[in-house]
Every structure is written in C-alpha cells, then in structure tokens.
Amino acid sequence: MCKHILNVQASIRAPCCRKWFDCxxxxxxxxxxxxRKTQEMVFGCKKCKKVFRKDMSDFDDSDEYCPHCDNHYVIEAKTPQMALGVEGEDPRLNHRLIKDDRIKDSQDPTRSIFEATDIDHRLG
Known part of the structure; x- marks a missing residue:
C-alpha cells in the first residue's frame, strides 16, 4: 500500500532492481x-492483477487504460494532506481523561429548576 499516492491504480516494476513498487x-x-529511466515500463493492474507493458515514447490517451480490464490507471493522484492539530489532548482519542466537574446533588429529591413559588402557582 502506497503512503504517497492514496488512489494508486497500478504498480510499476523498477527496471533497475526488477522489484514492484506503487510509485x-x-x-x-x-x-x-x-x-533507472527506460522507454518501456511494466505495469501491474491493481484491479485485475494482470501485468502489461507500455512503450513510453509512444504514449497516448488510449494507453491510460489497462488492456485487460479497462481500469483507468492514469488518474490525478490523491496525496495525503497535512491536518491542522489542536494543542493539548484530543478528547475524542482518550475520553477517560475528561472529568465531569459538575456537582451531583442526588440527596435532595425535591430539588427542581423551578422555584417553589412557580410550582405552587402552576399547580394551584
């Protein structure tokens, strides 16, 4: 898996060491x-897993597709983008570090957000 191009569609075989790379x-x-630069490149399609050769000196628009499955392998590359970070801990990553500082008052069952006069006025 390539860390430089996120949407790579074909692997290339390096002519110098004959190993496969995504970019x-x-x-x-x-x-x-x-x-090493060469005029003939060997590609491996990531969709159909078949290997094919292309002559780079005579490359045109029809050569942008795999000859076996018509996968469009010459596309605009999507590269990883830098993300903005926030200083400090990210609460989404480790939510156990967040402490609820509110006071829990479960001792008083009659506690309400309304004042006693509001409740008496509405009930009576």
Whole structure:
C-alpha cells in the first residue's frame, strides 16, 4: 500500500532492481539506488492483477487504460494532506481523561429548576 499516492491504480516494476513498487517515491524509500529511466515500463493492474507493458515514447490517451480490464490507471493522484492539530489532548482519542466537574446533588429529591413559588402557582 502506497503512503504517497492514496488512489494508486497500478504498480510499476523498477527496471533497475526488477522489484514492484506503487510509485517512484516508494522505490526511493526502499532502495539505495536511483530509479533507472527506460522507454518501456511494466505495469501491474491493481484491479485485475494482470501485468502489461507500455512503450513510453509512444504514449497516448488510449494507453491510460489497462488492456485487460479497462481500469483507468492514469488518474490525478490523491496525496495525503497535512491536518491542522489542536494543542493539548484530543478528547475524542482518550475520553477517560475528561472529568465531569459538575456537582451531583442526588440527596435532595425535591430539588427542581423551578422555584417553589412557580410550582405552587402552576399547580394551584
């Protein structure tokens, strides 16, 4: 699974080390050598799991689809976005740290939000 491109549709086989990667940045992270550039690339479709070759010197709009299942593998990449954080603890992550500071008054059963005169006026 690629951490650089979230919606990757095809893997590439690196011509230098012949290993499979989801993107060139994944190759750079895992390898100690640069990705060798070539005119013919080998792709593996993530939808049908079949391998196909493409000549990059003669690449046009019809080559953006897998020849086996017509999966559109050349699409605009969705990359992870930085999220804004809030200083301090996030109560959604660990709600046990939140303490209810309100006073619980269960000793007085006649306690009401209305004053006694309001209740007497409404009842009588």
């Amino acid at each position: 060139s940045e994944c190759h750079a992270d895992a390898s100690d050598h640069p990705l």
